[in-house]
Amino acid sequence: MRAVSPVLSLRGVTKRFGGLVAVNGMDFDVAEHEVLGLIGPNGSGKSTTLNLISGALMPTAGTISLRGTPITELPAQDIARRGVSRTFQLVRLLPSMTVLENVKAGAVFGHRRRWGAEADTHAQAMLESVGLGGRGHLRVGQLTYIDTKRVELARCLASDPKVLLLDEWLAGLNPTELEEGIALIRRLRDEGRTVILVEHVMDAIRSLCDRCVVMASGTKIAEGGVSEVLSDPEVIRAYLGDDDA
Numbered sequence: 001m002r003a004v005s006p007v008l009s010l011r012g013v014t015k016r017f018g019g020l021v022a023v024n025g026m027d028f029d030v031a032e033h034e035v036l037g038l039i040g041p042n043g044s045g046k047s048t049t050l051n052l053i054s055g056a057l058m059p060t061a062g063t064i065s066l067r068g069t070p071i072t073e074l075p076a077q078d079i080a081r082r083g084v085s086r087t088f089q090l091v092r093l094l095p096s097m098t099v100l101e102n103v104k105a106g107a108v109f110g111h112r113r114r115w116g117a118e119a120d121t122h123a124q125a126m127l128e129s130v131g132l133g134g135r136g137h138l139r140v141g142q143l144t145y146i147d148t149k150r151v152e153l154a155r156c157l158a159s160d161p162k163v164l165l166l167d168e169w170l171a172g173l174n175p176t177e178l179e180e181g182i183a184l185i186r187r188l189r190d191e192g193r194t195v196i197l198v199e200h201v202m203d204a205i206r207s208l209c210d211r212c213v214v215m216a217s218g219t220k221i222a223e224g225g226v227s228e229v230l231s232d233p234e235v236i237r238a239y240l241g242d243d244d245a
């Protein structure tokens with residue numbers, strides 16, 4: 001059941017990089033407990049949109065609100081403290097640190113800050129929840145690709161985020177890992193989190209998302225139920241024009 005007021009709202013959000021308009025007047029809402037797919041061809045502005053929401057970048061124009069409060073001007077750490085957390089397309093972990101230390105770093109900087117033994121216990125629990133129980137002592141450099149992704153998600157979850165921004169978290173997984181990854185994201189939603197999923201894996205979009213927003217060249221070209229938007233001729237055209245379609 002959708003809540004009436006959105007958790008996250010974007011209104012007229014625009015980002016220019018010099019002469020390039022990477023994100024152009026984006027408007028959309030994300031409802032509580034919703035999994036929203038943000039899709040579109042390569043270079044359409046999806047990661048930039050996540051960067052604007054998480055505060056890694058500041059919009060050139062427009063407003064981003066979290067439960068009705070504008071967060072547009074806030075630095076990234078303040079947005080994280082308000083319960084918005086993200087994974088990165090290229091996993092960003094500290095390879096010389098252990099798995100547990102990387103996850104604890106998320107617990108210290110996030111929404112619900114924990115220290116010392118409490119941070120340890122919580123980080124262990126997050127590792128369990130992503131299927132890495134008992135592997136906290138390993139160095140990140142010793143892990144397989146899927147496991148580094150799991151650590152990145154555990155790091156992100158360590159701050160108890162209410163809104164999760166997943167930037168191609170499922171990319172590069174084999175079919176078995178993909179099934180596990182989809183089940184994991186579904187569980188995060190069942191735990192009461194709201195998720196924005198930037199993803200090229202359409203099976204994941206179909207099986208996880210309540211709705212989709214489709215971007216092309218920085219602009220929203222479609223929004224609605226997944227099967228509806230994926231059969232929209234403009235969306236099909238946008239993807240067919242893309243080398244990776």
Ligand SMILES: Nc1ncnc2c1ncn2[C@@H]1O[C@H](COP(=O)(O)OP(=O)(O)OP(=O)(O)O)[C@@H](O)[C@H]1O
Pocket residue numbers: 017020022040041042043044045046047048049089
């Ligand atoms: N920091 C930056 N400086 C200049 N241009 C940028 C910067 N970040 C992104 N861009 C440009 O903005 C556009 C949108 O990029 P973005 O990474 O948001 O697309 P995307 O939809 O996430 O693509 P992909 O699916 O390939 O990850 C691209 O043309 C990209 O080259």
